Amino acid sequence: MVREARPKVGRKARTKQGLVPTLTEFQAGMLEHKPYRGSHGAGAKRNGTNDRNGERKRKRADGDRESKYLNSKKTAGKAEKVDFVERSSVKKAKAAGDDDFYDFGDDDEQNGAASDSDSSPVDDVYDSGEDEDEEGKPIFSDDEGDTDLLESANMQGLKKAFKTVGEKDDDKEEDEEEVDDDEEEEEEVDDDEEEEDGEEDEFEFEDNDSDGLVEGSDGASDLNDSDVADEFDLEDDDDEEGEPGSDEEDVEINVDSKTTSILPSGQELEASSSIAPDIHLSRTRIQEILNVLDDFKKLAEAGRSRSEYVTQLIADIANYYGYTEFLAGKLFELFSPREALEFFEANEVPRPITIRTNTLKTRRRNLAQALVNRGVNLKPIGNWTKVGLQIFDSQVPIGATPEYLAGHYIIQAASSFLPCIALAPQEGERVLDMAAAPGGKTTYLSALMKNTGCVFANDANKARTKSLIANIHRLGCTNTVVCHYDAQEFPRVIGGFDRVLLDAPCSGTGVIAKDASVKTSRNEKDFIDLPFLQKKLLLAAIDSVDANSKTGGYIVYSTCSVTVDENEAVVDYALRKRPDVKLVDTGLVFGVPGFTSFRGKEFNQKLNLTRRYYPHTYNVDGFFVAKFKKMKKKEVKKEETGEDKKKQKKKETEDEEEELTL
Numbered sequence: 001m002v003r004e005a006r007p008k009v010g011r012k013a014r015t016k017q018g019l020v021p022t023l024t025e026f027q028a029g030m031l032e033h034k035p036y037r038g039s040h041g042a043g044a045k046r047n048g049t050n051d052r053n054g055e056r057k058r059k060r061a062d063g064d065r066e067s068k069y070l071n072s073k074k075t076a077g078k079a080e081k082v083d084f085v086e087r088s089s090v091k092k093a094k095a096a097g098d099d100d101f102y103d104f105g106d107d108d109e110q111n112g113a114a115s116d117s118d119s120s121p122v123d124d125v126y127d128s129g130e131d132e133d134e135e136g137k138p139i140f141s142d143d144e145g146d147t148d149l150l151e152s153a154n155m156q157g158l159k160k161a162f163k164t165v166g167e168k169d170d171d172k173e174e175d176e177e178e179v180d181d182d183e184e185e186e187e188e189v190d191d192d193e194e195e196e197d198g199e200e201d202e203f204e205f206e207d208n209d210s211d212g213l214v215e216g217s218d219g220a221s222d223l224n225d226s227d228v229a230d231e232f233d234l235e236d237d238d239d240e241e242g243e244p245g246s247d248e249e250d251v252e253i254n255v256d257s258k259t260t261s262i263l264p265s266g267q268e269l270e271a272s273s274s275i276a277p278d279i280h281l282s283r284t285r286i287q288e289i290l291n292v293l294d295d296f297k298k299l300a301e302a303g304r305s306r307s308e309y310v311t312q313l314i315a316d317i318a319n320y321y322g323y324t325e326f327l328a329g330k331l332f333e334l335f336s337p338r339e340a341l342e343f344f345e346a347n348e349v350p351r352p353i354t355i356r357t358n359t360l361k362t363r364r365r366n367l368a369q370a371l372v373n374r375g376v377n378l379k380p381i382g383n384w385t386k387v388g389l390q391i392f393d394s395q396v397p398i399g400a401t402p403e404y405l406a407g408h409y410i411i412q413a414a415s416s417f418l419p420c421i422a423l424a425p426q427e428g429e430r431v432l433d434m435a436a437a438p439g440g441k442t443t444y445l446s447a448l449m450k451n452t453g454c455v456f457a458n459d460a461n462k463a464r465t466k467s468l469i470a471n472i473h474r475l476g477c478t479n480t481v482v483c484h485y486d487a488q489e490f491p492r493v494i495g496g497f498d499r500v501l502l503d504a505p506c507s508g509t510g511v512i513a514k515d516a517s518v519k520t521s522r523n524e525k526d527f528i529d530l531p532f533l534q535k536k537l538l539l540a541a542i543d544s545v546d547a548n549s550k551t552g553g554y555i556v557y558s559t560c561s562v563t564v565d566e567n568e569a570v571v572d573y574a575l576r577k578r579p580d581v582k583l584v585d586t587g588l589v590f591g592v593p594g595f596t597s598f599r600g601k602e603f604n605q606k607l608n609l610t611r612r613y614y615p616h617t618y619n620v621d622g623f624f625v626a627k628f629k630k631m632k633k634k635e636v637k638k639e640e641t642g643e644d645k646k647k648q649k650k651k652e653t654e655d656e657e658e659e660l661t662l
């Protein structure tokens with residue numbers, strides 16, 4: 001029986017006791033991982049590469065944090081339950097023969113299963129995320145090259161992360177289905193051959209989830225609900241509130257006794273400013289403050305304002321997770337306090353390894369079969385993509401298989417598929433990919449166009465075009481022209497495109513799980529400079545599109561950042577500056593609608609057509625996608641009603657003010 005855990009939209013962790021599970025608990029969860037499919041299961045071995053110093057450091061820091069936390073839990077009399085999780089996990093690890101169970105920070109050998117940047121013959125291709133732009137900060141790409149920090153087993157980790165104490169398994173599917181053969185019919189390779197050789201029967205995917213998201217779990221645990229409850233001592237948590245010994249009661253007692261002392265006094269604050277921050281104090285207080293914020297009237301200390309609690313909460317989050325207070329605050333304000341915590345927790349866990357089938361060379365089922373034969377455990381990502389595969393574990397380096405070298409697939413983050421799907425380029429069109437390196441999206445566009453028409457793949461950074469060219473060659477994209485202009489120079493360089501993709505340079509706040517340096521490297525100036533560049537690039541993208549294109553006239557803007565400054569604010573600006581474009585539906589089947597207002601700022605109401613993606617909701621990188629349609633002159637006139645004109649006037653005044661700040 002296959003059991004699936006899928007993070008859901010807006011799902012809240014039920015933290016009746018303590019925080020969502022810690023990294024140690026996440027890792028403990030990994031040991032339950034079993035291969036979803038195929039007879040070459042590599043057990044709980046995790047994927048990764050040798051090139052992961054930053055990641056190791058982060059994990060060590062997390063390990064330290066965890067052990068500190070466990071110590072603090074013990075002193076707080078809570079040790080038993082946490083300790084039990086540890087002990088039972090160790091037992092499982094031993095049973096599974098996993099000697100490296102505690103070696104989370106130093107797993108070079110274990111991680112040979114994924115793209116190995118040290119040994120891969122295509123080293124140069126994997127440079128994104130490590131390259132530096134002119135300011136010396138990384139340019140973020142969610143594609144190949146960044147994936148070498150990913151680990152397959154984290155899906156189970158996320159499952160544990162969001163399955164907090166007492167939560168029911170309501171999101172698990174027990175039914176297995178074969179993937180509908182119809183979906184394969186839409187793939188590029190001719191179906192007829194397939195039917196003749198009857199390969200459908202040879203390779204059946206199981207259970208393609210109807211919600212179409214990236215799996216939040218390995219989907220392979222054979223524990224049933226009661227096993228899970230036994231294993232992690234969850235039974236009590238489903239008890240009625242207030243029952244003796246229930247965790248609910250623990251929380252109440254905890255809160256009652258601490259409401260007066262959660263926030264530090266002035267003296268304590270002064271004293272703490274001269275000593276090193278206490279991570280386990282922060283962690284405990286995070287939960288206590290969340291409890292207070294849940295029921296402020298009842299639980300707040302007299303004379304303390306909500307903002308005092310929020311300020312302390314942000315400081316504790318910054319301290320515990322290692323962010324600057326500035327960035328912690330900026331990200332915190334996107335969510336409710338509890339959801340913010342889910343977001344920060346999800347940033348501590350790598351996203352699943354995913355690959356995209358290159359339909360110019362093969363079809364997904366053939367690729368899957370070939371990889372299964374090599375000892376790769378995988379399954380389709382979800383219903384929303386016919387070309388994506390999620391890798392659970394592998395006995396071979398995913399970045400160096402013969403299929404990889406032959407260009408049958410590219411290692412690509414699932415979120416990175418989204419802008420290409422939204423752009424939906426058609427055969428025979430002229431398409432511009434304005435910021436293309438290392439080419440994950442360019443090569444997808446090329447495949448969607450079946451190597452017809454022309455994709456202009458541009459990147460301002462000449463060094464990065466090396467990896468772009470390498471990917472284009474490896475994947476056999478013959479309809480592509482590479483250039484390296486500052487994209488602001490379009491359409492002067494060349495214009496009149498049917499479609500333009502602007503996957504903009506951004507702060508990378510959606511990919512913190514991949515690059516923890518974002519936590520401390522981004523400052524206020526970045527969130528002025530980057531949107532400034534993004535706005536200019538977006539206007540250039542719009543101006544490069546032919547409104548009279550017979551088949552297109554579309555622009556897609558995307559970032560792997562979750563901040564409003566880099567997303568809705570940029571799109572709203574473009575709508576004001578270019579009345580000949582309107583937002584249209586992205587066609588993406590999942591994603592949270594973009595903000596139509598944020599912290600007192602009103603945006604164009606059509607911003608609800610844009611889509612946001614978060615690691616904690618969909619187990620994909622944080623991402624943003626907006627799709628515009630450039631209108632013909634006649635259409636623009638029709639759109640402009642009297643009401644719109646009034647609004648336009650108001651916006652123009654705002655624009656002028658904004659110009660002054662830019």
Ligand SMILES: C[S@@+](CC[C@H](N)C(=O)[O-])C[C@H]1O[C@@H](n2cnc3c(N)ncnc32)[C@H](O)[C@@H]1O
Pocket residue numbers: 133139140141142143416434435436437438439440441442458459460461464485486487488503504505506
């Ligand atoms: C998010 S990455 C693009 C990832 C790429 N679309 C992919 O899918 O592989 C952003 C890219 O923008 C490029 N870039 C930065 N400023 C640029 C500019 N002014 N014009 C064109 N490209 C620029 C960077 O070199 C970087 O490769």
